[in-house]
Amino acid sequence: MLMTFSEGKIIANQYELVIRIESAAKVTLQAQVDEVTLIGGANVITATGSGINWSVRLDSEEQLKELANEIGIAIQNY
Secondary structure (H helix, E strand, C coil), X not given: CEEEECCEEEEECCCEEEEEECCCCCCEEEEEHHHEEXXXXXXXXXXXXXXXXXXXXXXXXXXXXXXXXXXXXXXXXX
């Protein structure tokens, strides 16, 4: 799947998540799906494990739900 949000693009499948931040720095964040947590309410994607530690906030809850459906993991509500 390819999703566009205000800061860039998300490329996701059942195994991997790649976020490309569209700025002058051309930042790319990558993680295996089993290292990803989706946080509801705040609409945040976090990746932690094996030297990875990053987070990105999406524009809406709908984007988070679409991503959850695509990669097959549940949204955590804290």
